Every structure is written in C-alpha cells, then in structure tokens.
Amino acid sequence: MGFVQGLVCRECHRAYPAEALHVCDYCFGPLEVAYDYDAIAARVTKERIGAGPPSIWRYVDLLPVAGPAGADLNPGFTPLVRADRLGAELGLGELWLKDDTRNPTGSFKDRVVGVALTKARELGLKVAACASTGNLANAVAAAAARAGMESYVFIPANLERVKVATTAVFGGHLVAVEGNYDDVNRLCAELASDRPEWAFVNVNIRPYYSEGSKTLAFEVAEQLGWQLPDHVVVPIASGSQLTKIHKGFGELAKVGLVEPHPVRVSGAQALGCSPVATAFAEGSDTIRPVRPDTIAKSLAIGNPADGWYALEVVRSSGGRIGAVSDAEILEAISLLARTEGIFAETAGGVTIATLAKLAAEGAIGTDERVVAYVTGNGLKTVEALGDAVGPSYVIPPSLEAFVAADRAAGGIR
Secondary structure: OOOEEEEEEOOOOOEEOOOOOOEOOOOOOEEEEEEOHHHHHHHOOHHHHHOOOOOHHHHHHHOOOOOOOOOOOOOOOOOEEEOHHHHHHHOOOEEEEEEHHHOOOOEOHHHHHHHHHHHHHHOOOOEEEEEOOOHHHHHHHHHHHHHOOEEEEEEEOOOOHHHHHHHHOOOOEEEEEOOOHHHHHHHHHHHHHHOOOEEEOOOOOHHHHHHHHHHHHHHHHHHOOOOOOOEEEEEOOOOHHHHHHHHHHHHHHHOOOOOOOOOEEEEEEEOOEOHHHHHHHHOOOOOOOOOOOOOOHHHOOOOOOOHHHHHHHHHHHOOOEEEEOHHHHHHHHHHHHHHHOOOEOHHHHHHHHHHHHHHHOOOOOOOOEEEEEEOEEHHHHHHHHOOOOOOOOOOOOOHHHHHHHHHHOOOOO
C-alpha cells in the first residue's frame, strides 16, 4: 500500500485500517487516508517523478495504492495551457487552463476512478459501482471494462443522452433512477451496506477515490516548473475535488518537492445548485441542501458531502465562491472555445463564468498566476447548447451565393 498508514476520521481523528471503510463508527465523520510523509520525503524526488509514466501513476508515491494493477486507462498528465487570449479578455495577467477534457473518457473522473479501482482490486473486490451525474458513470464503466470487472452504474433518469450512451456502450449494468443525484446517492449508500463485496467508488471506497483529485495539483505544480500557482478556480459539486487539490499543493510542500507558497482557492457553482456559494455569501457555516435546477448536471449535487470542507478551504486560503446563471454558463462555454480552442462541458462553463465574474469584481489580482480547472469535454453536454450555436448562414451551392451571404454577414473579403 505504498506509504499509507491507514484511515483517520476528519472530525474526531480516530484511526482505522486501510480497508473498504468511509465513515467513522464513533462520530460518523468522513474518513481520510493518512500517510507517512517522512518516508515519502525520503524516497520521492523530482527526477523519480519525471522518469515515471505520463499519467497519474508518476505520482504513485503520493497515492494510496501500490501502483496500477493490471489493465488501466492511464489517465492524467493532461495539458496545462497558457491562456493569453482568454486572460486578455478578462483583464488577467497570467492565466493557465488545466485541460482535463483530454482524459480517456473526457473528464477528470478518470483520475479518481483509476485510483479507486486499483484500490478495489488490492482489497479483492471484483464489482465496480457508483452513483453518478454522468462523468463518473463514463469513467467507471470504461475502467471496469478495461480491467475485466463487472460494473453497476446508477444515474438520474434525466441525465444527458450523450452521457447515457457513452456509459452504456461499455457493456456494464446501467441503472437509471427516477430522481435527482441525491436520490441516487442515497440508494447507493444502502446498496453499499447491503453488498460490501462491491466497490462503490464514491461510497465505501471514497477515501481512496477522492485522493485521485490530488493529481490535479501535482501536475499543475510540475508543469509550472515545480512552482505553485497563486490562485486556482475549481468547480464545486460534492466539494471533494476542491479540497483535494488544496491538499495536493500542501503535500508537495510537505515532502520537499516545492517551496511553500500560499495558494488562494476559489470555488465555482451554478446558481441552480449553489448551496456552498450561498453559505459563503451569507457568512454561514451551514450548507442547506437544495433541489438542483441547472444545465450543469455534472455539478448538480444538492447536498454536497464535502461542502463544509470546501467552504473551510476557500475561507482559510482567502479565496471566493461564485455562482453563475445558466445563461452565463453558455456564454462562458463559447468564450472559452473562441479564445482558446477548448470545448468544455457545462461544468467548465461554470468555472470560466465564475473566473470572469471574480475578475470583473477585482477578486483576482492582475499580478496573480491563476489556474482554472476545465474538468470535462463539451461533447458530453452538446444538447445544453440548444440553438445557441449553429451555421453562420445557409446557402445554395454557388460562388455567387457564398459571396453575397458572406458580404451580408460582414465576412472577410
């Protein structure tokens, strides 16, 4: 198990063995992986990482597994793109985009699933399962197929058709549940108790699964020449990704791979599902569950499991949490595409729209090195665009028709 010491409760700090556990028996707090950082520091080096594979597995010494077991999709090590044109539009000095649209199934979920299923196989579990708003469904179904594991994926019945098709194609069991994600998640929590021999990646395997998001911090630091950014903007669904990116930056400093440097962490939510942003705006520690109503379905978690921890990270780091409308999300998808050639799903639109809002409010300094996380491919949520995009004009097949139409549209002569 590499340098894993076990699991520890995030609330009462009781210790547990590194098994398929996720909740403290004493206080019902969430469990988190504990590491021997001194041992990691004695082994890990920039050279050792650089000699590793171009995937999340180059950071295996900082992950809760011994290494990839058998067939794997090799997610991660996606591009960090200098976004000068988008930065200029938003009035930012140095902007980078972590482009996780390039992962095997088109989202960052391939990272967390890679770690989760590797851990599941280490624990002898043979069935992969999850509750999902879409991206996780794709990742679990694909990774399980690659590994030769049986899979059961549970989704809301109203999920985007593309995400349904790109899950079903991998041949596992796809179960559509009448209800929203929180209803699906409750069902999976019951099933995880009823079928402990199954690996529910975001339930009983969650402590290990969530650690995969740290690789989003590790890669950014390495791609910036082993330096930490000043400010990052991260979408919030459950809140786990944001907290683990923050943890990843801290771990790099702890084991001596980077110079310690404060990183401001800001969060992004859709107005139609913004319980964490609401708590931040109200200065409250209470995150009130909501019923999601937004086109950003991959972020539509009305009762975020790690919402309070995300709120704590943002506040302690000096960041902000913004919430944006569906119209702003669609506008941001187009803005990102036309300035940087990256087609993001609706969650990416939430991130870029929030980045724009924070920049306009002066919440991001022009002297800050900023990284925005684009976590999923726009091909997954094409239907959300509706009639917002389409042909510039429709013409008969003749030169004269083209010239006339292009002139009328103000085209290039």
